[in-house]
Amino acid sequence: MNAKKNKVGTWHEGNSVELLINGDDFFTQVFESIGAAQQEVLIETFILFEDRVGEALQRVLIDAAQRGVRVVMTVDDYGTSDLSSAFVREMTDAGVQIQLFDPRPKLMGMRTNLFRRLHRKVVVIDAQLAFIGGINYSVDHMADTGITAKQDYAVKVRGPIVADIYRSTTGMLGPVVRKSWSPLKVVTRQTGSARMLLAERDNREHTTDIEEQYLRAMSTATQRITIANAYFFPSYRFLRELRSAARRGVKVTLILQGQPDMPFVRMCSRLTYTWLLREGVVIHEYTQRALHGKVALVDQEWSTVGSSNLDPLSLALNLEANLFIRDQRLNQQLHEHLKELAAAHSKQVNLKGLAKGQWWRAPMIFLSFHFLRHFPAIAGLFPVHGLRLKPMRAPQALPAAAEIKNEDELHDQEKSV
Known part of the structure; x- marks a missing residue:
């Protein structure tokens, strides 16, 4: 082996x-x-x-x-x-x-x-x-x-x-x-x-393993990054990596919830939209049913499937398990599927729509975003x-x-x- x-x-x-x-x-x-x-x-x-x-x-x-x-x-x-x-x-x-x-x-x-x-x-x-x-x-x-x-x-x-x-x-x-x-x-x-790696997240030895695999793949992306995730509210580092990829010409596409099972989740995700859209990230909200998936692909080979959402609970608190897979066939299959999902059953988000009422929402967005970003640290005050x-x-x-x-x-x- x-x-x-x-x-x-x-x-x-x-x-x-x-x-x-x-x-x-x-x-x-x-x-x-x-x-x-x-x-x-x-x-x-x-x-x-x-x-x-x-x-x-x-x-x-x-x-x-x-x-x-x-x-x-x-x-x-x-x-x-x-x-x-x-x-x-x-x-x-x-x-x-x-x-x-x-x-x-x-x-x-x-x-x-x-x-x-x-x-x-x-x-x-x-x-x-x-x-x-x-x-x-x-x-x-x-x-x-x-x-x-x-x-x-x-x-x-x-x-x-x-x-x-x-x-x-x-x-x-x-x-x-x-x-x-x-x-x-x-x-x-x-x-x-197929080449594969199992990454776990726990509260002892593997606190950031899943996130680190995402960050490594995104930092080396040259063509495309596609993420379909139910609960999207990642770390500062994660958001910066997406922005950097988009700035260097990588096609970055997010497919997020448009029919959320928990409306609060969609509100949290939308706190990141304006910042990402301004950098050229394409965002689709899936509207056919509730999106519960946790999948992503980078370029022509790298993919991940698992239990980890991209939110504070999954990235900093829960016990999670993801497989990271290097296989062109799986990558292409997932790419075609997500492409169809975005085209046929999603609504693309644009800056013009988000700008309505932005003047009074901006302070709330700022405060909510930074509170939620530090939520794992607050929860971490309790014994593990x-x-x-x-x-x-x-x-x-x-x-x-x-x-x-x-x-x-x-x-x-x-x-x-």
């Missing part, structure tokens, strides 16, 4: 990659792969809803566990907070192990674990096949839900990169799971021509907790009312389960 190291990870050659667009592609491929699993299924997700997609996932996981496959699913307690006891019991009774990331009690019915979420979306099958992207297990990722559907992406990969993804995913296993767990032997043979994982059991499907205060207490609780 030929690998080139850098400070944030290792580039691996000899991988195969397939782009999956929306839940229609993703769920079909994932469920079929789980159905063919022989030894192990590891899943991480921010959201699992008890709808027809969640129920379909439940069925394939139960079937896998019943035929002797080891199944571990890690879900975020904030994103996945309302599963019924019956739904959980059916899985745990069949042998599916479910972990809650950072379980916290509700305060007056409100969820309190707002920041530093497990936002990764990863699947690893038999340590040989992996999926990474931004798609959660919910029906709103299916196109047939109409205007409420979300536009999103993932990739299916094989090859040496799977070893890194597997190590990352097994690093998310809690002590109760590890007690009876032994790692599989990872198959690292080459399966294609360790990797808190608690097994989910029925009938108590949700965390107990008492807050887990430290990892020693967590381990004591898990030993008594």
Whole structure:
């Protein structure tokens, strides 16, 4: 295996990659792969809803566990907070192990674990096949839900990169799971021509790894940069790199939300529009449905697909995972798709439209922009907790009312389960 190291990870050659667009592609491929699993299924997700997609996932996981496959699913307690006891019991009774990331009690019915979420979306099958992207297990990722559907992406990969993804995913296993767990032997043979790097973001060792990969690629761009991202409010460095690229003649195109699932997000993104448009950046707002994707391409080879948005939560607080891929075929496929998305289902933003009312909005834009830019530092004043994982059991499907205060207490609780 030929690998080139850098400070944030290792580039691996000899991988195969397939782009999956929306839940229609993703769920079909994932469920079929789980159905063919022989030894192990590891899943991480921010959201699992008890709808027809969640129920379909439940069925394939139960079937896998019943035929002797080891199944571990890690879900975020904030994103996945309302599963019924019956739904959980059916899985745990069949042998599916479910972990809650950072379980916290509700305060007056409100969820309190707002920041530093497990936002990764990863699947690893038999340590040989992996999926990474931004798609959660919910029906709103299916196109047939109409205007409420979300536009999103993932990739299916094989090859040496799977070893890194597997190590990352097994690093998310809690002590109760590890007690009876032994790692599989990872198959690292080459399966294609794509070079890949896995970049993670956490609150310990890899705080800026994903952003650094973006910055490196943009700083060397010579032809085009295209970014399609749901929540766009990046760092000062990121914005300056986009401006610099546009100034030296690179075609910089942003495809952002025009039908946002959270209107506040669009307002934040628009705080950056005037500054970028003046430098020649082209901005499209996607209007067919809510854009939930987190993809980008640079020049003719570089692409990224993953869970990380370009906002303070993803770049400075959440746990995220992105694949960075050097493959001309994937780059061109993604380029053609995004080009069609912009042409057929988006509205281009111009300075003239933004100028209306600018005289009274300018002070608010300035203050809001700089407050939000420093928001991660403000949130960073609160303690950074360790990797808190608690097994989910029925009938108590949700965390107990008492807050887990430290990892020693967590381990004591898990030993008594």
